[in-house]
Amino acid sequence: MLWRYHFLDLTEAQKHARRETLTRYALYAQLSAMVPLSTFLACRLAKRLATLAVSRGGAGNKGAYKAVPSSPSPDAVGRGRKRGNYLHLTKRLGLIALSQYPLQYLLSLKSSISPLTYILPSSHEHLNQWHRVLSRISTILLSAHATLYLNFFVQTNRWNRLGDGDVIAGLAAIGLLGMMIGTALRPIRRLSYRLFFVLHVLVALFMPVLVLFHVKHSIAAKIFAIEALVVFVLDLAARKVGTVIADATVEAIPGTELVRVKASMPREKIKKFRAAPGGHVYLSLPPAAREGLLVPVSKLVYEFLYNPFTLASVDSKTNTVTLVAKIHQGPMTSALASFAYKHKSTASSSSNKPDEDTDSLSKTPLAIEGPYGLFPRRFADLVSGKVDRVLLVAGGVGATFVVPVYRALKGEAPSLPVRLVWAVRQAGEATWALAEGEAENVLGEEGVEVYITGAGAGDSSSGEDANIVKGKGKNKGKAKVSVRVEKVGPADSQEGVELTHVVHDLQTGRSLAVGWHRRQRPDLKRIVDEVFTQGRRERVAVLVCGPHGMQRELRGSIGKWVAKGREVYWHAEAFDL
Ligand SMILES: Cc1cc2nc3c(=O)[nH]c(=O)nc-3n(C[C@H](O)[C@H](O)[C@H](O)COP(=O)(O)OP(=O)(O)OC[C@H]3O[C@@H](n4cnc5c(N)ncnc54)[C@H](O)[C@@H]3O)c2cc1C
Structure with a gap:
């Protein structure tokens, strides 16, 4: 040799x-x-x-055995x-x-x-x-x-x-x-x-x-x-041992590709979840949930399914957590879509039978494990005086990460200026943030801007009923979350920014002051410049959860300010690996 x-x-x-x-x-x-x-x-x-x-050793000894x-x-x-x-x-x-x-x-x-x-x-x-x-x-x-x-x-x-x-x-x-x-x-x-x-x-x-x-x-x-x-x-x-089998309702959010999963959890878990803003859980289907499931894959697959979903809201009054999932073609989201379909048909058939309890009929057992996530451990940095201003940016379902962080910041550091920018294709995609309980009212707050970017948004002069979810059974006749997006005429333009929509909550009759809307994507460069020019020495935290393009664009806009010596705390949450 x-x-x-x-x-x-x-x-x-x-x-x-x-x-x-x-x-x-x-x-x-x-x-x-x-x-x-x-x-x-x-x-x-x-x-x-x-x-x-x-570095001092020189090349002579390199690779010697x-x-x-x-x-x-x-x-x-x-x-x-x-x-x-x-x-x-x-x-x-x-x-x-x-x-x-x-x-x-x-x-x-x-x-x-x-x-x-x-x-x-x-x-x-x-x-x-x-x-x-x-x-x-x-x-x-x-x-x-x-x-x-x-x-x-x-x-x-x-x-x-x-x-x-x-x-x-x-x-x-x-x-x-x-x-x-x-x-x-x-x-x-x-x-x-x-x-x-x-x-x-x-x-x-x-x-x-x-x-x-x-x-x-x-x-x-x-x-x-x-x-x-x-x-x-x-x-x-x-x-x-750490997994909870929770009774959950899975409902489609009409007019969108989203489903809302609402699960009852033990009180001690709720405490942990509340302490983990921006955290996620792993969802899996226990055998009981797989019965009668109409999905185009072998049920054996569900033995290996642990899909991550962010805790969109945690309600300690009702001890429930809400997840919002976008339906893709994979086995877990197909199963969620199937539960939502079952829920809808159960609810509509039971509405004809007043004696039946809709809630118990439509509950699905789901295995929930968590909370996990890098960000919950970093959250303390934001509220401990290490930053002076926060910019939160979300695209579509990425708001499941950003909205709970916004809520937690408002709760723990009320004086910290926070701006939330959320781009959605249709108004319906934002309705889950209006959910009842402790999660209410995010859209109505100052500093929260929702951009409706879909081609048809607001095109109808009579307004667009984005999502009307009529309650059934016990809740018959009640509209749980309903939003109307109204087109506003050019007379409402202000300082060059066109007010294209006003979003009303049809249930309460309130006008949700969701800010100024454009019919195109948010101008992230302009938004970043506005945020960074608020104070010359301010340390700014920028958190984003959305498509890669959005993250890249935002990062690029911030780079300019970093080059100027500004201190930036950056966190990008990615949903696809
Ligand atoms: C930390 C995190 C939080 C998320 N939060 C949300 C949310 O709030 N709402 C939402 O709609 N989507 C969220 N997602 C994306 C969501 O997990 C996937 O869209 C979903 O699992 C797809 O399931 P599926 O059955 O359609 O396809 P599958 O074939 O099961 O999965 C498709 C893709 O989902 C991701 N994924 C699936 N399982 C895992 C796992 N165990 N670990 C890491 N990634 C996995 C991978 O990128 C994979 O390529 C999140 C993803 C991550 C990583």
Whole structure:
């Protein structure tokens, strides 16, 4: 062989020494990642020192593979000149990769048992980025391990090893990893998130099991695999315990592609949800909810469905939470659409049978787990005097993130100036923010601007009844949320801004002062400039949740002010991964 690593014939004693050395190095590798987590300030210092050392080290030592202390020396096997042990390198790559598995699994934890979220402190979303980095590193190491081993079998004519159970388990593990990486690629993940998700869960479960079958001698590797498996199982158990099966009503918001999910929750959960503005929950369908479901996918899929939805409102008077979901073609939102359809038909048939209780008929059990989210942990920054002004921008259903943050800011820092800009296609998309209870009146507040961007908005001179949801059964005759969008003549133009619509709540007869509307998209550049020119030294927080184009445009407009030295707190919430 051309390079310095060779296939050496070792005695049993030498093999034993090699195993011990490998184990020691694997433990070093694991501790090297774990210790700094608990003392991460010291770690940052160490990292700086390490970077300094590398930059001073010069290129001469780069990539050198140091002889492993107490590994069998080349002399010991009678070669006469210094040669690297090929199999030692091969095994070491695999073992070092496995030594990272427990940490890799810990970094992916969603449940509250994650110790890292407390140590650092951070959120699942944040730690998950490091989970991805570590996964890539360990996968590269494992692939190198497999490639070198296959080369060894080829070079030494050991083809028969490919039929052995341990090698088959190893190859299966590498195959699974390859498939997982394939489905994690953005275009494929976009095509089928479900495939990526299901495969991810299966690989997470089976990798440690396959490692146990693959590894013959290394106790360390087995311990790493068991540790990872324990973390995985504990997380699943904690998530199960933290999940509430809630009775929910699912209603379509007429004239839109939205459904409103209103779920009753235990009081202690409501407290947690209220403390997490901008947080989200994971929604899944318990078996009882799947009965009679009319969806074009196998019901088995619902075993693996945990879809995130933001807490659009939390009402501690009625102990309910509201989620607003846009219907796509995936299995979860199709199921929600199907419940909404069932709710509608149940409600209309029961309206002919006065004795029946509509509410109990139309309730669906939904599994709700949470709250999660990076932003709830950052919310304190906004209300603790670190910013002087807040601009909230939402596009469409992105307001499920922005509106609760607006409400929380108004509650906890009433003197903080907040401007909310919300672009919707049709007026109906904004009606959920008028919902009853504690969530009332956001649209009527000063500083809240709703832009109705749809082509037909306000075109009818007689006005557009955006959404009228007639109550049925007990609520028969009551209009729950109803909005009328009226076109206003050119005489109402003011300072160059055309007042195109006034939105009325038909139930109360109130005119909702939703601000000035244009028939086009909000001019984000102008809005940003207005916000930043309010005070020369003001620190401004900008939070956005909407389409990528909107986020890019907003970021671009803010860049100018950052370049001028303005302090900006930026948070972009993304609904698609
Ligand atoms: C933090 C967060 C909050 C969200 N809040 C809302 C909201 O309030 N209202 C709303 O209408 N939409 C929200 N979404 C988007 C919503 O989750 C998806 O539109 C929905 O899950 C699609 O479901 P589906 O059955 O149509 O398709 P699926 O095939 O089940 O999923 C389609 C897409 O949804 C996302 N998704 C699904 N499951 C997960 C998961 N477990 N983790 C991360 N992303 C996932 C992925 O981007 C995926 O490509 C949010 C997304 C995220 C990440």
